[in-house]
Amino acid sequence: MIYTITLNPSVDYIVQLDNLKTGLVNTVDQETKIAGGKGVNVTRVLKRLGHQSTALGFVGGFTGQFIEKSLNDEELSTKFIHVEGDTRINIKLKNSEETEINGLSPSISEDYVDKLFEQLSQTVPGDLVVMAGSVPASINQSIYSRILHSLPDGVQAIVDTKGKALEETLKAKPFLVKPNHHELGDLFGVTVTTVDDAVKYGKKVQAMGAENVIVSMAGNGAVLITQEDILFGNVPVGHVKNSVGAGDSVVAGFLSTYIETGDLKEAFQSGIAAGSASAFSSGFCTEEEVQTLRKKISVKPYDNGGGQR
Numbered sequence: 001m002i003y004t005i006t007l008n009p010s011v012d013y014i015v016q017l018d019n020l021k022t023g024l025v026n027t028v029d030q031e032t033k034i035a036g037g038k039g040v041n042v043t044r045v046l047k048r049l050g051h052q053s054t055a056l057g058f059v060g061g062f063t064g065q066f067i068e069k070s071l072n073d074e075e076l077s078t079k080f081i082h083v084e085g086d087t088r089i090n091i092k093l094k095n096s097e098e099t100e101i102n103g104l105s106p107s108i109s110e111d112y113v114d115k116l117f118e119q120l121s122q123t124v125p126g127d128l129v130v131m132a133g134s135v136p137a138s139i140n141q142s143i144y145s146r147i148l149h150s151l152p153d154g155v156q157a158i159v160d161t162k163g164k165a166l167e168e169t170l171k172a173k174p175f176l177v178k179p180n181h182h183e184l185g186d187l188f189g190v191t192v193t194t195v196d197d198a199v200k201y202g203k204k205v206q207a208m209g210a211e212n213v214i215v216s217m218a219g220n221g222a223v224l225i226t227q228e229d230i231l232f233g234n235v236p237v238g239h240v241k242n243s244v245g246a247g248d249s250v251v252a253g254f255l256s257t258y259i260e261t262g263d264l265k266e267a268f269q270s271g272i273a274a275g276s277a278s279a280f281s282s283g284f285c286t287e288e289e290v291q292t293l294r295k296k297i298s299v300k301p302y303d304n305g306g307g308q309r
């Protein structure tokens, strides 16, 4: 079984507003409301790539109902824990740049966290757990690490988070983490701009405990650091329509091929393809789009001396 955990899901309110005038009344040009949050998006994309998973996490209020209904309409399996308060709304404002305003999550009491641990006690060796997204302020930032320690041997865990939650997670030795270059830089108080930087700081993340590390660098390619190799993959050229969920698609694309082949390099290639396919579409990637883009990506050993900067 595959489980995704979204402690902090969201209703993503994605608006196109080409000519924003601050301090005045604006009317959006286009809008979409979508059930989001990192683990939720991983469950969604996994299904598109032919893999069933169950979305776990906390939802509450009218926004929580919207998320559950949307996912059930998409025939995705969910076992959310219902909390008091409204699940947050995240505004994604698109014009010549993308501005994000993420809402506050509801307060989640320890009883609900205990319920999540109860659900996870059902996991068995061979299962995969994806923990993705921020940790609500009311929950200790070490929760992913606690979850990792609670899982039976033989359950592999992928963690996609940032800041303190990422730092804490590494101590519990996850199978894979996927920071983007901003999140990687923030962890060390530096700016990561080049592939060399991504490799340098990605290796530090590995030394801090992650077995494998993917550093995604938006349009500048991605790096995979495994126990044996350091690989670089280009991203295909295309028009980015909506990058919300592109990183989550990398995780889903990777996982989907990893389950099928057990091959990290193949999985990495699919991850990039899924990320770009989602970025190039107004919603999320389809399997066909991923297969098409996959052929345009070459994954090569990172060459310290050569032209991948």
Ligand SMILES: Nc1ncnc2c1ncn2[C@@H]1O[C@H](COP(=O)(O)OP(=O)(O)O)[C@@H](O)[C@H]1O
Pocket (backbone or CB within 6 Å): 180, 181, 216, 217, 218, 219, 220, 221, 222, 235, 236, 237, 238, 240, 243, 245, 246, 247, 248, 250, 271, 272, 273, 274, 275, 276, 277, 279
């Ligand atoms: N300009 C782009 N061209 C092609 N692919 C892109 C572009 N921007 C993002 N992507 C795809 O989305 C993935 C994730 O983007 P990134 O910005 O690194 O992460 P996140 O969405 O987590 O912030 C990239 O690895 C790539 O596959």
Ligand SMILES: O=P(O)(O)OC[C@H]1O[C@](O)(COP(=O)(O)O)[C@@H](O)[C@@H]1O
Pocket (backbone or CB within 6 Å): 008, 010, 012, 035, 036, 037, 038, 039, 041, 090, 102, 132, 133, 134, 135, 243, 244, 245, 246, 247, 248, 249
């Ligand atoms: O939990 P966080 O880190 O605040 O992120 C939540 C946001 O990330 C998303 O999952 C999108 O993530 P990516 O663009 O990185 O794939 C949105 O659906 C959501 O609004």
